[in-house]
Amino acid sequence: MTEHVITSPLPGVFYRSPAPGEPPFVQEGDSVEAGQTVGLVEIMKQFTELKSGVAGVLEGFRVDDLAMVNPGDTVAVVREGES
Structure with a gap:
């Protein structure tokens, strides 16, 4: 089981959803594809x-929705190769 870390490339506010009131891009435990937006x-x-x-x-996510992030902060972790 290899873990892949998704990090923030820049400072700012992290959002799990594409817009207010819309469902998150992905939930913890969901399958993700390479290149999928999280x-x-x-x-x-x-x-x-x-x-x-x-x-x-x-x-899982390592930061809360609407939290401030800095460059290099771990935002989420994906277990590679599982589905």
Whole structure:
């Protein structure tokens, strides 16, 4: 079981959903594909998608929705190769 860490590339606010009132991109325990968006980081009204680099299962988020993140912060962990 290899863990893949998804990190924030920049400082900003982390969002699990594409917009207020919409469901999250992915929930803990869900299967994810390589390249699938798991969240967004917003800084000055510019949004950057955070994507999984591997296929597997989202083990969990390491930051809360609407939390501030810094470059290099671990946002989520994916267990590679599981489904």
